[in-house]
Amino acid sequence: MLKFEIFTKDGNARLGRITTAHSQIDTPVFMPVGTQATVKTATPEEVWDTGSRILLSNTYHLYLRPGHELVKEAGGLHKFMNWPGSILTDSGGFQVFSLAPKVTEEGAEFSSHIDGSKHFFTPEKVMEIEMALGSDIAMVFDECSPADADHTRAYNAMYRTRDWARRCKEVHRHEYQNLFGIVQGGVFPDLRRESAKQITEMDFPGYGIGGLSVGEPKNVMYELLDILNEDMPADKPRYLMGVGSPDCLVEGVKRGVDMFDCVLPTRIARNGTVFHPTGKLVLRNAVYARDFAPIDENCGCYACRNYSRAYIRHLLKAGEVLGIRLTTIHNLWFLQRLMEDIREAIAKGTFAQFYKDFFAQYKL
RNA sequence: GUGGGUGUGGCGAAGCGGUUAACGCACCGGAUUGUGGCUCCGGCACUCGUGGGUUCAAAUCCCAUCACUCACC
Numbered sequence: 001m002l003k004f005e006i007f008t009k010d011g012n013a014r015l016g017r018i019t020t021a022h023s024q025i026d027t028p029v030f031m032p033v034g035t036q037a038t039v040k041t042a043t044p045e046e047v048w049d050t051g052s053r054i055l056l057s058n059t060y061h062l063y064l065r066p067g068h069e070l071v072k073e074a075g076g077l078h079k080f081m082n083w084p085g086s087i088l089t090d091s092g093g094f095q096v097f098s099l100a101p102k103v104t105e106e107g108a109e110f111s112s113h114i115d116g117s118k119h120f121f122t123p124e125k126v127m128e129i130e131m132a133l134g135s136d137i138a139m140v141f142d143e144c145s146p147a148d149a150d151h152t153r154a155y156n157a158m159y160r161t162r163d164w165a166r167r168c169k170e171v172h173r174h175e176y177q178n179l180f181g182i183v184q185g186g187v188f189p190d191l192r193r194e195s196a197k198q199i200t201e202m203d204f205p206g207y208g209i210g211g212l213s214v215g216e217p218k219n220v221m222y223e224l225l226d227i228l229n230e231d232m233p234a235d236k237p238r239y240l241m242g243v244g245s246p247d248c249l250v251e252g253v254k255r256g257v258d259m260f261d262c263v264l265p266t267r268i269a270r271n272g273t274v275f276h277p278t279g280k281l282v283l284r285n286a287v288y289a290r291d292f293a294p295i296d297e298n299c300g301c302y303a304c305r306n307y308s309r310a311y312i313r314h315l316l317k318a319g320e321v322l323g324i325r326l327t328t329i330h331n332l333w334f335l336q337r338l339m340e341d342i343r344e345a346i347a348k349g350t351f352a353q354f355y356k357d358f359f360a361q362y363k364l
Numbered sequence: 365g366u367g368g369g370u371g372u373g374g375c376g377a378a379g380c381g382g383u384u385a386a387c388g389c390a391c392c393g394g395a396u397u398g399u400g401g402c403u404c405c406g407g408c409a410c411u412c413g414u415g416g417g418u419u420c421a422a423a424u425c426c427c428a429u430c431a432c433u434c435a436c437c
Contacts, residue, residue: 033398040401056398088398095399113399144398182398213397242398262397270401286392324401 002137002178002205004237008347012229012256015346018237020086020136021176022078023053026343027237028253030244030335031056031088031261036065037081040266041325042332044083050301050329051336053085054136056261059129060092064112064119068132076134088261089135091126093142093182093210094242103143105163123167131174139208139241140168142182147215154186157211162198169202180239182208183228187216192224196231206237209257213243218251225255232256246275246338250358253342254351265331270324272316275334279363281309283327288313301333302326 003019018025032039035058039047074080101110107122123141130138141164145157161184172179181204185191212221232238237258244262272284274295294304303326315323345354
């Protein structure tokens with residue numbers, strides 16, 4: 001069902017392609033987040049035009065509202081939201097564990113952020129939901145331990161994740177949906193290695209790297225990625241969950257990661273910040289009040305082709321929805337171009353130079 | 365003309381005798397990484413219409429004055 005081809009490698013960076021029932025996805029790939037079956041403020045057509053061919057949506061949110069049964073009745077998530085590309089659904093593990101749930105071996109009980117009502121997620125329940133949604137890639141229900149989790153806690157979360165992954169695999173049956181396992185293990189190299197072993201033994205068509213970018217220092221994440229790069233199977237896609245700042249994407253690719261997702265580009269867009277080759281620009285700032293140039297003169301996105309920083313700043317300050325639509329489109333476009341440039345560099349065998357040039361320009 | 369009300373930072377608005385004058389908006393910064401557009405965190409007042417007075421102490425009480433406002437004539 002899921003086809004993954006690797007065309008070439010440049011160092012540890014991999015150039016490949018994932019083929020799902022709905023689209024072909026060139027990797028390394030960045031997946032925009034459409035939590036509630038929509039990439040906030042943008043139409044599917046606009047998201048598609050940025051070059052996105054797969055996006056992430058959320059089990060937790062869609063289960064609560066409008067309900068996975070309703071989405072199934074609508075003909076599945078793709079049809080419901082009119083998205084022609086592929087969809088990956090997160091399992092809700094990350095959300096549920098942020099809600100201080102009551103966790104047992106069986107599952108996790110949590111309160112809805114919408115109305116406080118109680119719900120119980122088990123691996124079986126989550127599979128039922130993800131299968132009903134009909135995403136191309138489903139994630140197993142995992143326990144995401146926080147960045148400050150000690151060894152014992154990370155250890156326990158790792159084993160829980162393994163047990164739940166087994167149960168997910170046991171009940172997962174779908175005509176085209178692919179189930180990815182998730183590696184946990186906190187910030188501990190020994191646990192990461194062990195988790196990678198446990199999960200990859202189950203032979204999933206792809207693997208998520210979870211529990212990173214949750215507050216730990218970046219260099220800690222990079223070191224763990226270096227380790228996982230050795231321990232994860234070379235012929236399966238590796239998905240670093242929740243990562244999306246330009247520098248992290250470049251660093252991730254350098255360490256063998258194929259897939260990323262993150263709310264960052266769209267979230268900061270909604271708060272008035274945009275990506276630029278030299279770093280982030282807080283467009284709300286007064287210095288842009290009379291800046292009549294586009295966000296980036298070399299950017300081909302709709303916002304940069306048609307509007308000035310001053311105008312977009314005005315829209316943002318005035319609370320006009322067009323402002324956050326334009327910054328959202330720009331940020332998505334920026335990251336998709338970045339991934340495109342990365343792929344081109346790997347293809348040409350010039351990734352090392354690309355890496356150097358990128359960080360010479362981009363200020364953190 | 366008579367009677368009443370109000371005058372506090374760019375705007376709205378607490379405080380009505382006693383620490384460095386709430387708060388909201390706006391403004392100026394910052395944050396944001398598998399949940400957050402309407403989010404979060406900071407910053408921004410030699411000063412309470414003006415002039416006198418009472419008091420150890422006044423934005424808070426008294427007098428005068430100016431402005432705005434309501435009612436009546």
